[in-house]
Amino acid sequence: MDSLALLCNLHGDGPATLARLRELGCFELAAVRSVNRDALSALFQGNEKFAARFEREARVLSERLGESEEGPAPSVSKGGALTQPCTVEDYSLAPEMDEFAPSVEPAATKMLTPFPGLSRVGAASAALLGVVPLANTNHQESESPQDSAGPHGVVINAVLELWSRLDGHQPPAQFTATCKLREAQIEGFSSEAAEKLCAAGLQTLEDLVEAELLDLVGSSGLPYTKLAHLQFLARKVLGAGHSMKTPAPAARPESQRQASLRQEKGLELTPFWSRVAKPAVKEVVKEETRLPDPVEEGPAGPFA
Amino acid sequence: MQILTLANQKGGCGKTTTAIHLAAALHAAGERTLIIDLDPQAHATLGLGCFVGRSPSLLEVLRGEVPAQSALRQLRPGISLLPATLSLGEFEEEATVALEPERALGHALRPLASSFDYVVIDCPPRADGVLTANAVRAANQVLLIVETGAFALQGAVRAFEIFSGMLESEGSSTPIQVLATMFDRRTRFARDVLIGMHARFGERMYDTAIRSSVKLREAVASGVPLQWTSPRARASSDFAALASEVRNTMSPSQIASTFLEL
Numbered sequence: 001m002d003s004l005a006l007l008c009n010l011h012g013d014g015p016a017t018l019a020r021l022r023e024l025g026c027f028e029l030a031a032v033r034s035v036n037r038d039a040l041s042a043l044f045q046g047n048e049k050f051a052a053r054f055e056r057e058a059r060v061l062s063e064r065l066g067e068s069e070e071g072p073a074p075s076v077s078k079g080g081a082l083t084q085p086c087t088v089e090d091y092s093l094a095p096e097m098d099e100f101a102p103s104v105e106p107a108a109t110k111m112l113t114p115f116p117g118l119s120r121v122g123a124a125s126a127a128l129l130g131v132v133p134l135a136n137t138n139h140q141e142s143e144s145p146q147d148s149a150g151p152h153g154v155v156i157n158a159v160l161e162l163w164s165r166l167d168g169h170q171p172p173a174q175f176t177a178t179c180k181l182r183e184a185q186i187e188g189f190s191s192e193a194a195e196k197l198c199a200a201g202l203q204t205l206e207d208l209v210e211a212e213l214l215d216l217v218g219s220s221g222l223p224y225t226k227l228a229h230l231q232f233l234a235r236k237v238l239g240a241g242h243s244m245k246t247p248a249p250a251a252r253p254e255s256q257r258q259a260s261l262r263q264e265k266g267l268e269l270t271p272f273w274s275r276v277a278k279p280a281v282k283e284v285v286k287e288e289t290r291l292p293d294p295v296e297e298g299p300a301g302p303f304a
Numbered sequence: 305m306q307i308l309t310l311a312n313q314k315g316g317c318g319k320t321t322t323a324i325h326l327a328a329a330l331h332a333a334g335e336r337t338l339i340i341d342l343d344p345q346a347h348a349t350l351g352l353g354c355f356v357g358r359s360p361s362l363l364e365v366l367r368g369e370v371p372a373q374s375a376l377r378q379l380r381p382g383i384s385l386l387p388a389t390l391s392l393g394e395f396e397e398e399a400t401v402a403l404e405p406e407r408a409l410g411h412a413l414r415p416l417a418s419s420f421d422y423v424v425i426d427c428p429p430r431a432d433g434v435l436t437a438n439a440v441r442a443a444n445q446v447l448l449i450v451e452t453g454a455f456a457l458q459g460a461v462r463a464f465e466i467f468s469g470m471l472e473s474e475g476s477s478t479p480i481q482v483l484a485t486m487f488d489r490r491t492r493f494a495r496d497v498l499i500g501m502h503a504r505f506g507e508r509m510y511d512t513a514i515r516s517s518v519k520l521r522e523a524v525a526s527g528v529p530l531q532w533t534s535p536r537a538r539a540s541s542d543f544a545a546l547a548s549e550v551r552n553t554m555s556p557s558q559i560a561s562t563f564l565e566l
Contacts, residue, residue, distance in 0.1 A: 001505075001513075006499065015542060015546075061499075064499070065499075
């Protein structure tokens with residue numbers, strides 16, 4: 001796939017646009033700039049706006065791929081994202097043959113706005129594959145002080161930004177990877193539990209996620225099920241903060257429900273072996289209390 | 305005859321859908337095409353609306369019990385299917401005691417060399433196993449199907465290394481090409497993945513990226529290729545472009561090196 005085909009796939013009608021460009025004598029990405037604007041508009045069924053955007057995207061892509069001979073395009077931000085966002089209306093102008101319905105994916109309409117978080121994830125993938133050195137990626141992306149929040153920080157910042165864009169309000173500032181447990185006001189995360197966890201040596205949500213629960217039971221004094229639930233909540237915040245927006249009331253586990261029913265009925269929750277052992281002990285006691293009848297001993301004793 | 309093997313160790317990346325519609329696109333371009341369902345799940349057979357029953361299938365062909373001609377199902381004049389059944393997985397077990405089981409498919413296809421221009425093989429979603437080895441060994445080109453989704457790049461790089469190593473170990477010079485599927489350009493994530501794939505594979509990628517399409521899924525579910533019901537649909541044009549590229553890169557007049565080796 002050459003860069004011109006990549007551009008047509010990304011911002012055109014795929015192979016149809018590519019074929020029409022080649023008919024115009026355009027075989028390279030750089031040659032898109034030299035195509036007459038009217039011819040380019042005719043390529044997109046006379047839509048000048050889409051033609052202009054296509055030309056702009058060609059500049060952006062050539063710079064991103066390192067094929068640009070000129071200076072950086074003015075509409076490109078540091079992370080490669082457009083400062084002038086591509087809206088879904090722009091894409092709806094694309095002359096697709098069929099099946100182009102912007103309403104199919106409503107979430108995607110919001111994601112078409114500049115979203116440095118996702119481009120960071122993409123950059124991280126590229127760095128992982130060796131396409132871009134990881135050091136350069138980090139250097140380019142270290143724009144905000146929140147980036148120093150560890151490996152989860154990038155994802156969390158992206159989720160927080162998505163949250164703010166989707167709902168139109170800022171999320172709580174304390175939902176970050178480095179926030180103290182005392183300050184983490186998560187639903188189901190009581191201050192008492194946070195105090196106990198802090199006393200057990202946990203400082204951050206990441207500490208809680210990585211902690212060994214069985215060890216934590218002894219050090220914090222919290223029950224295992226409670227700790228497992230708290231760890232689940234912490235993992236949820238670190239992995240997908242948006243899900244904390246509307247926390248559903250946690251359903252009581254079946255075991256807890258059965259336990260409460262037994263307590264209501266006055267049934268004692270004792271292990272089965274203790275219930276089995278008790279009558280056995282009573283029987284033994286009865287046998288012990290039933291003393292053997294006294295044997296009248298003769299001169300040779302009872303075995304005579 | 306040119307043999308095209310569609311493979312990836314990842315499941316759900318569009319191998320079967322691509323195999324069916326690429327074969328239909330090649331057929332629409334006037335080529336005599338054969339689809340081979342090498343997946344024990346038999347999804348390509350189902351996707352083409354074929355019911356095998358007690359008729360001979362690919363398993364009997366690989367065992368050498370029947371010739372390949374007797375197991376062929378003609379879908380339309382010029383396009384046929386070598387169907388699979390769920391019992392195809394037995395061949396993996398039987399291969400442990402067979403002599404050169406990885407050459408069975410190549411031997412079976414030999415008599416069909418003059419009957420078809422293109423053979424499209426739909427592989428199981430695994431890189432190891434004797435079925436995939438058969439397909440890779442018989443191929444003139446391995447087409448790595450990569451979904452433009454999460455984990456796609458990492459999985460694609462890994463699969464590329466596996467198949468490259470497999471071919472190198474056999475001393476084969478069979479090229480590996482990459483095809484991006486399920487591409488939805490409306491999402492920035494998919495665009496970033498495609499750019500990453502381009503940066504990683506470059507010229508090894510086909511120019512055409514198959515866009516995600518509901519019609520494609522419906523077509524596979526209904527058992528009829530989309531080209532036969534909606535030849536002007538967007539997905540049909542994508543596969544027509546892909547078929548054009550395949551025809552440019554793989555000329556059927558070339559004699560398959562595989563058969564010379566065999």
